[in-house]
Amino acid sequence: MSDVYVLGVDMIKFGRFPERTVPDLASEAALLALDDAGLSIQDMQALYCGNLGQASAMVGQRVLQEIGQTGIPVVNCANACATGATAFREAWTSIKAGLYDVVLAVGVEQMGKGLLGGGGAGKGIPKEGLLGSGTMPAVFAEAGMEHARKYGTTFEQFAKISVKNHHHSTMNPKAMYRIETPLEEVMNAEMISYPNSKLMCSVNVDGSAAAVLVSEKKAKELGMERAVRVKASVITSDPYQERDLVMPDVNTCTRKAAREAYEMAGIGPEDLDLVELHDCFATAEMLHYENLGLCEDGEAGRMIDEGEVALGGKIPVNVSGGLLSKGHPLGATGIANIYEVCTHLRGEAGERQVEDAKIGLTHVIGLGSACGIHILEKT
Amino acid sequence: MALPVVSYLKLPEDGDPYIEGHKCSNCGSVFLGERSVCSNCSSRDTMEAVKLNNKGKLYSYSIVFRSFPGIDVPYISAIVDLDGGGTIKGNLIECEPDPEKIEFDMPVEVVFDDALGRKDADGNSYISYFFKPVN
Ligand SMILES: [Zn+2]
Numbered sequence: 215m216s217d218v219y220v221l222g223v224d225m226i227k228f229g230r231f232p233e234r235t236v237p238d239l240a241s242e243a244a245l246l247a248l249d250d251a252g253l254s255i256q257d258m259q260a261l262y263c264g265n266l267g268q269a270s271a272m273v274g275q276r277v278l279q280e281i282g283q284t285g286i287p288v289v290n291c292a293n294a295c296a297t298g299a300t301a302f303r304e305a306w307t308s309i310k311a312g313l314y315d316v317v318l319a320v321g322v323e324q325m326g327k328g329l330l331g332g333g334g335a336g337k338g339i340p341k342e343g344l345l346g347s348g349t350m351p352a353v354f355a356e357a358g359m360e361h362a363r364k365y366g367t368t369f370e371q372f373a374k375i376s377v378k379n380h381h382h383s384t385m386n387p388k389a390m391y392r393i394e395t396p397l398e399e400v401m402n403a404e405m406i407s408y409p410n411s412k413l414m415c416s417v418n419v420d421g422s423a424a425a426v427l428v429s430e431k432k433a434k435e436l437g438m439e440r441a442v443r444v445k446a447s448v449i450t451s452d453p454y455q456e457r458d459l460v461m462p463d464v465n466t467c468t469r470k471a472a473r474e475a476y477e478m479a480g481i482g483p484e485d486l487d488l489v490e491l492h493d494c495f496a497t498a499e500m501l502h503y504e505n506l507g508l509c510e511d512g513e514a515g516r517m518i519d520e521g522e523v524a525l526g527g528k529i530p531v532n533v534s535g536g537l538l539s540k541g542h543p544l545g546a547t548g549i550a551n552i553y554e555v556c557t558h559l560r561g562e563a564g565e566r567q568v569e570d571a572k573i574g575l576t577h578v579i580g581l582g583s584a585c586g587i588h589i590l591e592k593t
Numbered sequence: 594m595a596l597p598v599v600s601y602l603k604l605p606e607d608g609d610p611y612i613e614g615h616k617c618s619n620c621g622s623v624f625l626g627e628r629s630v631c632s633n634c635s636s637r638d639t640m641e642a643v644k645l646n647n648k649g650k651l652y653s654y655s656i657v658f659r660s661f662p663g664i665d666v667p668y669i670s671a672i673v674d675l676d677g678g679g680t681i682k683g684n685l686i687e688c689e690p691d692p693e694k695i696e697f698d699m700p701v702e703v704v705f706d707d708a709l710g711r712k713d714a715d716g717n718s719y720i721s722y723f724f725k726p727v728n
Contacts, residue, residue: 331662338598339711340661341720345598345656346670346682355655356672362655363697407670408656408692454633459625460682461653461672 218309219433220590221316222251223422223557225550226335228541231324236268237276240322243422244277247318251426252280252436255282256298258426259314262289264301264321265545277320285458291512294580295461296425296449296473298322298377298548303425303586306447315432321550323543324421330418331581343537346460351407351415351495353581358409358497367500369409375496376414376538378524383535385566390419390541409512414496419541423549427558434591436517438593442556443480445573445589447576453582464498467585468505468577486529486589487571488558490551491537492579503531506577525566532545533566534556546572548586559592598721603644608706610720612645614660614679623679628645648727649675656690665709670723673701680715684723700727 224246230240240263248254255278261273269292278288293300298321298535305319331350342348358361361367377397383389395403395413431440451470455463476482483506491506493499503514506531519524523531534540534554536548555574557563568574576588597604601613614623617631619639631635639657653672673683677681685701708719 329659338596339597339708340714343657343660343664343666343668343706344682344684344711344721346672347655347660347668349657349660351659352655352657352670356653356670357651359655359697369692403659405656407658410655454622456622457652457672457674457680458632460680 215310216299216312216429216431217431218306218475219428219554219593220325220425220439220444220552221428221433221436221437222247222252222253222426223247223424223553225388225546226421228390228421228543231420232258234308236265236273236322236324237280239420239422240273240277240320241280242321244320246317247424247426253316253426255292255355256284258284258286258318260308261306262291262301262304262319264291264295264297265323266294267325273322283568288414288548293461293584294582295492295544296548296580296584296586297545298550299576299578300449300548300584302549302552302588303447304448306444309427315429317427319427319549320422320424321546321548324418324420324544325418325543326437327418336442347407349407351410353462354495354497355407355410356461357463358495358500365515367515369396370401371518372409372496372500373397373411373519374399375416375493375499378562379517379536379538380413380531380544381495382525382533382538382566385564386535386540389535389539390417391539403442404570410495412498413519414538416494416542417539419543419545421546423543423546423551423553425549437483440560441593442559443591443593445481445591446475446587448475448478448587450474450585462581462583463578464581464583465501465505467583468502471585471587472506475589476555479589481573483587485573488533488555488568488573488574489531489553489577490534490570490574491531491577493532493538494542494579496538499531499536502577506575507515520549522577525568527550533568549579551578552588552590555590595642595707595720598719602722604720606688611647612679612681612703612722614643614645615640616675616678621688625681645679647687649673649701649703650698651685651696651701652680654695656692669695673724683722687725700720701725702727
């Protein structure tokens with residue numbers, strides 16, 4: 215089976231664009247990625263398009279209606295916050311299978327403001343605030359408090375994650391927000407769902423990202439200088455856990471995906487130079503240091519205390535600013551984090567460049583649940 | 594007559610309300626709501642309805658300060674492991690919404706009461722369950 219390479223990749227600057235359409239946002243990223251690869255839509259053999267909000271509205275075809283109706287196969291996919299990673303993986307799979315040599319993956323989302331989750335009208339009466347909370351900040355707060363019960367993790371330690379990611383975002387011109395948020399400010403911000411304050415919740419933004427994936431044959435033909443090798447592509451669903459019915463488990467599916475990805479790549483977590491992981495809430499990032507094997511179980515609090523996960527530390531995490539500050543356009547997130555890692559492996563990340571980066575990992579979680587992990591390597 | 598807020602809350606005519614679980618006789622997993630296949634061991638036709646205990650321990654929680662419009666805050670969203678098996682989620686009441694006052698594994702009791710006055714489109718009222726600290 216051919217190795218698969220990312221030949222072109224890009225994202226738009228995340229923001230709020232209520233006057234634009236979903237296909238329009240997606241088309242912009244698609245054209246950026248094609249330009250980055252030095253190719254045209256005419257060269258693409260298939261399109262894999264990830265979007266949640268308009269999952270039944272043929273977003274991929276509408277992108278081609280904007281930038282080139284070549285009649286290629288289009289697959290539209292939705293997989294909660296793992297949507298973009300799923301589109302990327304479908305593209306990867308098609309090359310692995312030997313079907314195509316050049317394909318395009320796009321992720322896009324246009325979001326409203328406000329709380330996600332909860333509600334769940336269904337039959338009878340609303341259950342929010344009656345049978346606990348189904349809002350995302352509360353669900354991830356409960357997951358974080360499970361870590362607190364095991365290891366004594368503190369509110370302050372969770373808050374430090376947000377300080378770090380906001381700091382990183384000041385160096386990323388494509389981030390939604392680029393402001394420092396000192397610890398007191400994070401801890402004193404409006405409490406949404408303890409222990410997640412407002413500055414510890416990801417930012418709902420509009421955004422898109424795209425990647426051109428090619429076979430080894432095609433990469434050699436077109437030039438390898440800026441190509442990035444996809445060392446592993448893994449998606450898992452949530453294995454049975456005893457509290458599943460009331461407490462979505464983001465740990466077990468991440469651990470399973472990480473194990474499989476390291477095996478596929480033939481590396482271990484100690485070989486990574488940077489990680490972009492799913493910090494939908496500050497509490498979530500804490501869990502994934504351990505889930506991805508960046509440290510031993512119970513060591514996550516120490517990692518953030520000692521700055522090991524900051525730029526310049528042992529293993530920088532979310533140097534893009536993460537979902538907390540760069541923003542989280544659900545369907546775009548999984549390709550935007552691939553853009554970030556590729557940019558470092560190409561040595562093009564400017565002020566936030568992780569020095570001498572050779573191997574990086576991206577991770578997303580779609581609640582419900584799906585986990586997507588990609589390991590990328592400099593060529 | 595008030596209706597149960599979820600299908601697994603049972604309101605027998607001649608007894609006290611209780612939470613019903615469905616337990617797999619092959620692997621022991623406990624589910625909420627009726628089902629015919631076990632999602633843990635994949636066994637079929639091994640599900641048995643069981644009455645779950647109304648005593649349990651606080652496993653995890655969040656104090657919710659912002660919710661949807663019209664929902665009273667703050668409140669404690671709690672995940673409780675019931676003694677003898679089964680985990681359910683609900684509001685922890687009669688407890689200050691202050692992390693200093695909430696302890697992991699604190700014993701709680703499942704109590705049943707009107708669903709905070711909420712009614713459906715047809716005007717039916719509902720019975721819900723809540724957690725109360727046991728002193
Ligand atoms: Zn079973």
